[in-house]
Amino acid sequence: MMLVVSGDPPLSTARTLLDNAAEKLPSPNGVALAIMELWEDEHATVNQLAHLAQTDPALCGRLLKLANSASTGLRPVTSIPEAIVRIGLKTVGELAVAFSLIDVNNYDERCQSFDYLGFWSQCLLMALICRELGRVTYLAPPEELFTCALMARIGLLAFATIYPQAFSDLLDAKPSDLAAAERQRFGFDHNELSAEMLEDFGLPEALVEPAKFHENSGKADFAEHSRGAKLATLFHLGHQLAESCLETSISEASQANRTKTLARRLGLPVEQISPLLRQSLKQWQEWSKVLELPEAPLPPAGTPGAADDPDAATPDSKSKKLQALLIHAVGSDHALQQLLETRSIHVHACHEQNEFLRLALQIQPQLIMIGEDAAVEKDRLCRLIRSTEWGKKVYIMSILDCCDSEQTTQALSSGADICVRQDIGTQELEAHLLVVQRFFDLQAKWEHDRAELRRIANELALSHRRMEVLSLTDQLTSLPNRRSAIEALGQAWSMSERTDQPMSVIMIDIDHFKHINDHFGHAAGDQVLTDVAKALKADIRQGEGIYRMGGEEFLLLSSLSDIKQLIVVAERLRRRIAALRIDYGEHEIQLSISLGVAQRGAEHDHFDALLSAADKALYAAKDGGRNRVCFYHNDRIHTINPSAQG
Numbered sequence: 249m250m251l252v253v254s255g256d257p258p259l260s261t262a263r264t265l266l267d268n269a270a271e272k273l274p275s276p277n278g279v280a281l282a283i284m285e286l287w288e289d290e291h292a293t294v295n296q297l298a299h300l301a302q303t304d305p306a307l308c309g310r311l312l313k314l315a316n317s318a319s320t321g322l323r324p325v326t327s328i329p330e331a332i333v334r335i336g337l338k339t340v341g342e343l344a345v346a347f348s349l350i351d352v353n354n355y356d357e358r359c360q361s362f363d364y365l366g367f368w369s370q371c372l373l374m375a376l377i378c379r380e381l382g383r384v385t386y387l388a389p390p391e392e393l394f395t396c397a398l399m400a401r402i403g404l405l406a407f408a409t410i411y412p413q414a415f416s417d418l419l420d421a422k423p424s425d426l427a428a429a430e431r432q433r434f435g436f437d438h439n440e441l442s443a444e445m446l447e448d449f450g451l452p453e454a455l456v457e458p459a460k461f462h463e464n465s466g467k468a469d470f471a472e473h474s475r476g477a478k479l480a481t482l483f484h485l486g487h488q489l490a491e492s493c494l495e496t497s498i499s500e501a502s503q504a505n506r507t508k509t510l511a512r513r514l515g516l517p518v519e520q521i522s523p524l525l526r527q528s529l530k531q532w533q534e535w536s537k538v539l540e541l542p543e544a545p546l547p548p549a550g551t552p553g554a555a556d557d558p559d560a561a562t563p564d565s566k567s568k569k570l571q572a573l574l575i576h577a578v579g580s581d582h583a584l585q586q587l588l589e590t591r592s593i594h595v596h597a598c599h600e601q602n603e604f605l606r607l608a609l610q611i612q613p614q615l616i617m618i619g620e621d622a623a624v625e626k627d628r629l630c631r632l633i634r635s636t637e638w639g640k641k642v643y644i645m646s647i648l649d650c651c652d653s654e655q656t657t658q659a660l661s662s663g664a665d666i667c668v669r670q671d672i673g674t675q676e677l678e679a680h681l682l683v684v685q686r687f688f689d690l691q692a693k694w695e696h697d698r699a700e701l702r703r704i705a706n707e708l709a710l711s712h713r714r715m716e717v718l719s720l721t722d723q724l725t726s727l728p729n730r731r732s733a734i735e736a737l738g739q740a741w742s743m744s745e746r747t748d749q750p751m752s753v754i755m756i757d758i759d760h761f762k763h764i765n766d767h768f769g770h771a772a773g774d775q776v777l778t779d780v781a782k783a784l785k786a787d788i789r790q791g792e793g794i795y796r797m798g799g800e801e802f803l804l805l806s807s808l809s810d811i812k813q814l815i816v817v818a819e820r821l822r823r824r825i826a827a828l829r830i831d832y833g834e835h836e837i838q839l840s841i842s843l844g845v846a847q848r849g850a851e852h853d854h855f856d857a858l859l860s861a862a863d864k865a866l867y868a869a870k871d872g873g874r875n876r877v878c879f880y881h882n883d884r885i886h887t888i889n890p891s892a893q894g
């Protein structure tokens with residue numbers, strides 16, 4: 249891990265929120281169903297399971313996190329088949345099934361304007377394209393590129409999960425720059441969030457950093473021709489191709505030009521793109537069929553609780569019409585079914601287990617009835633239902649030919665809520681149904697209250713986050729402020745002490761700033777501060793952070809190890825500001841800065857001592873005539889002659 253010297257406020261609150269939300273990220277129903285079916289198959293192989301699991305960003309994240317947390321000291325796991333081998337087939341199945349049927353169909357929790365289906369489709373296609381690009385560029389193992397690309401946009405899903413309402417509002421406003429709007433609203437954007445999550449899942453920084461720039465590799469500041477720059481271009485190309493395949497609104501001409509430019513940067517002949525894309529699309533179509541991605545609207549057509557059911561979203565929908573799923577033998581004339589229908593219960597009947605699972609996923613019934621004649625292993629089915637998130641809440645009625653105490657005990661202990669005799673009378677059944685209805689009314693109310701509490705908690709976390717960002721940001725220049733600098737210095741200092749990594753600071757002060765204020769007015773001084781901050785920020789590299797310490801003083805925090813390189817950085821900044829021309833009304837303001845450089849050494853017992861060394865160097869620069877760099881080294885101050893540096 250690099251020294252923590254990011255110029256932006258820390259994402260600590262994002263991490264806390266994500267820890268709470270990670271378990272709730274929804275998965276496409278098709279994946280859950282296919283894994284459930286496979287899980288039931290004793291002959292299922294790792295590859296079959298991996299093939300399915302690899303389509304779902306949330307599940308992949310969970311698998312990698314689990315595999316990596318269980319592998320202390322081992323090389324981090326970066327591909328799904330490897331993660332499955334390390335975790336074990338059984339645990340993977342349990343994990344997939346337990347998190348299936350998540351709240352995406354629950355209107356209280358769904359982010360209304362987020363296109364879940366489009367999201368999953370695009371992630372999958374981008375992952376497949378990046379894998380193919382990996383095969384022809386040899387930049388990284390294709391499976392690693394697939395995994396990383398699949399989850400490169402998971403921050404969007406996280407926003408939809410953590411802030412369903414606020415994120416929906418934000419999407420409705422159709423901002424031209426979504427990431428900028430997210431930063432304003434939440435204090436961080438989906439790319440930063442995705443990168444945080446990918447690191448948390450245990451993916452290496454060498455992949456995570458380039459993936460962070462998949463929407464615009466031009467914004468990354470990797471050295472030209474470096475592996476990082478090429479990987480960022482690869483992810484960008486994968487994203488762009490996936491987007492253009494799925495979005496009709498993008499103009500073909502502009503898309504072809506961009507593809508050409510990106511392919512050229514990757515050193516890839518542009519003629520290779522079409523066959524590669526065809527291959528990815530073919531795989532995507534096959535996969536999508538299994539996962540029911542293209543057809544499955546959300547919530548699935550006919551699902552209770554869909555938009556055409558006005559009662560669905562309201563907690564007070566007392567006695568909402570119950571959906572029941574009955575599994576029983578073919579041809580058996582179930583009197584129960586007719587009885588229930590006369591009670592306005594919508595009964596879906598089926599006869600075998602896979603059909604049952606498919607229907608259960610689609611309709612998520614509140615009541616399940618297992619007929620005494622159903623050709624399934626009842627206890628096993630009950631346990632399977634109970635192992636899912638939805639199945640924990642469902643009411644299971646086991647129909648027995650005779651409710652003797654042995655049969656009843658067995659059914660109840662495997663998860664049934666109640667046992668009734670096959671020849672139950674109307675009155676008794678009605679009494680049971682009243683209990684079931686009461687149970688669901690209470691549950692609906694409880695769930696609504698929980699969703700409300702969660703919404704309030706998320707809103708609080710959000711305003712806390714905004715206050716945190718505000719308190720760490722300088723209002724005039726939008727740079728992180730002194731408080732933020734002190735936090736970053738503290739973190740960098742302890743990391744540097746623990747790992748013996750280098751740590752350096754450059755103190756920067758505008759020369760004769762008072763004169764600018766006095767001569768052009770305070771507003772001009774403010775504009776100078778803003779423009780200087782912008783210029784300094786534009787010039788910093790990865791691993792460096794820039795802060796406004798107060799007044800006309802700035803600090804650059806760096807993990808560079810070589811004092812000569814540091815001086816080059818300081819000189820570059822000095823020259824950039826000296827060349828700056830600030831237009832203020834009819835005036836053009838020119839200015840200069842003085843800089844003091846210091847590097848952590850054995851003589852510094854705290855970062856204050858390091859700052860004080862940089863301060864001494866800064867004052868030496870001022871004394872020496874300003875517009876120059878001085879550095880503190882081996883208890884001495886050395887001056888760089890500006891003219892000697894050009």
Ligand SMILES: Nc1nc2c(ncn2[C@@H]2O[C@H](COP(=O)(O)OP(=O)(O)OP(=O)(O)O)[C@@H](O)[C@H]2O)c(=O)[nH]1
Pocket residue numbers: 724757758759760761762763765769770771772773774777798799800870874
């Ligand atoms: N416009 C503006 N002025 C500020 C702000 N904060 C501090 N100042 C002014 O910055 C000036 C700093 O002046 P000095 O400390 O004398 O430094 P200087 O004129 O740059 O002189 P040297 O550092 O010695 O080159 C003071 O006049 C402050 O009032 C601000 O946010 N906006």
